[in-house]
Amino acid sequence: xxxxxxxxxxxxxxxxxxxxxxxxxxxxxxxxxxxxxxxxxxxxxxxxxxxxxxxxxxxxxxxxxxxxxxxxxxxxxxxxxxxxxxxxxxxxxxxxxxxxxxxxxxxxxxxxxxxxxxxxxxxxxxxxxxxxxxxxxxxxxxxxxxxxxxxxxxxxxxxxxxxxxxxxxxxxxxxxxxxxxxxxxxxxxxxxxxxxxxxxxxxxxxxxxxxxxxxxxxxxxxxx
Numbered sequence: 634x635x636x637x638x639x640x641x642x643x644x645x646x647x648x649x650x651x652x653x654x655x656x657x658x659x660x661x662x663x664x665x666x667x668x669x670x671x672x673x674x675x676x677x678x679x680x681x682x683x684x685x686x687x688x689x690x691x692x693x694x695x696x697x698x699x700x701x702x703x704x705x706x707x708x709x710x711x712x713x714x715x716x717x718x719x720x721x722x723x724x725x726x727x728x729x730x731x732x733x734x735x736x737x738x739x740x741x742x743x744x745x746x747x748x749x750x751x752x753x754x755x756x757x758x759x760x761x762x763x764x765x766x767x768x769x770x771x772x773x774x775x776x777x778x779x780x781x782x783x784x785x786x787x788x789x790x791x792x793x794x795x796x797x798x799x800x801x802x803x804x805x806x807x808x809x810x811x812x813x814x815x816x817x818x819x820x821x822x823x824x825x826x827x828x829x830x831x832x833x834x835x836x837x838x839x840x841x842x843x844x845x846x847x848x849x850x851x852x853x854x855x856x857x
Contacts, residue, residue, distance in 0.1 A: 636698065636758065636770060637702045637704060637708060638701065640694070640697075640698050641696070641698075641704075641708055641711060641712075644691065644695065644698065644711070644712070644715055644749050645715075645771070646696050646713075647687060647690060647691055647694065647705075648691060648715060648718055648719065648771065649768060649771060649772060649818050650687065651684065651687040651691065651719060651722045651723075651769060652722060652768050652771065653725045653768065654684055654687065654726070655681060655684060655722050655725045655729060655764065656761065656764040656765065656768065657680070658663065658677045658680050658681075658684075658698070658725075658726060658730070659675050659728035659729055659734075659757070659759060659764065660760050661673045661676055661761055662674075662677055662729050662732045662733060662736070662757070663757040663761070664721075665733065665736050666675065666732070666736060666743075666747065666757070667743075667753075668742070669736070669740055669741060669742040669743075671736075671740050671751065671839070674733040674734075674735075674736040674737045674740075674835045675733075675737070677729055677730060677732070677733035677762075678730055678733045678734065678737070680726070680729075680731075681726055681727070681730045681771075684722070684723055684726035685723060687719070688719045688720065688723040690714065691715060691719040691840075692719060693797075695712050695715050695716050699712060707789065707841065707842070707844075709839045710840060710844060711760045711843075712843045713840075714838065714840055714841040716727060716835040717833070717837050718822065718837050718838075719720075719835050720755050721797065721830045721833045721837075722825075722830075722834065723826050724830050725764075725830045725831065727851050728823040728824075728827050728830070729823075729827070731819075731823055732819075732820050732823050733818055734825075735816045735820060736816070738816070739812050739813055739816045741813050741828065743813060743817055744807070744808075744810075745818050747803055747807070747810075747813070747814065747817055748817075750767050750802070750803055751792075751796065751799055751800075751803075751818070751820075751821050752792050752821075753787070753820065753821070753824075755822065756789060756792060756820075756821060756824040756825075758786050758825045759785050759789055759828070760789065760824050760828055760831070762785065763782050763785050763786065763827075763828060763831045763832075763851075764831055765780070766778055766781060767780055767782060767831055767834055767835060767838075768784075769792075770782075770835065770838060771834075772839055774838075774842050776838065776842050777841055779835040779838045779839055780835070780839070782831060782832060783832055783835065785828070786817070786828040786829065786831070786832045789824060789828035790825060790828070792825070792826035793822065795820060796818055796822065797818075797819045799818075800814055800815065800817075800818040811839075818848075830846070833848075836848055
């Protein structure tokens with residue numbers, strides 16, 4: 634075992650801790666959304682400080698590894714990926730905090746019809762399952778599982794495309810619930826963004842393990 638191995642293991646464990654934390658935020662957001670639970674929304678908001686501190690700790694650890702150990706090959710790719718992954722995870726935490734703030738601002742239980750039309754159950758379940766899959770993929774360095782996340786993200790994107798139309802239909806049906814409907818619409822937007830950020834984490838994991846850069850490849854294919 635080299636002197637670098639314990640540093641890499643410690644960095645990986647901190648990333649996993651941060652991933653578990655933002656996953657917990659999303660789980661609490663789901664419960665708070667369906668139960669109009671102000672206490673859970675507060676918990677999500679308070680957890681954001683821990684998420685931010687973990688990002689700073691990861692950045693510092695990455696800088697120290699680069700400065701003191703001069704990593705190469707897969708170790709270097711992991712450190713470079715860790716910089717980006719911690720940023721993506723912090724932004725997932727930001728989106729969870731944003732959802733909690735929406736909930737706290739409009740602490741009103743949504744009609745079942747609204748939840749169903751926005752497909753919020755599906756949106757939450759898919760984003761949370763993506764994060765769980767990402768945790769397993771990172772722990773086991775499983776790029777096959779990381780790639781499965783991409784297909785799940787497509788579900789979120791498709792529902793997000795229809796969210797504006799859904800909001801308009803619900804506002805027409807419930808004209809006295811406009812603020813609540815707009816809150817639910819905003820949650821859909823943020824969950825779609827969580828999916829994108831989780832996909833980014835998967836791309837960075839693949840870069841680390843396979844030395845393949847996946848970002849922007851779809852755009853390049855479209856241009857061709």
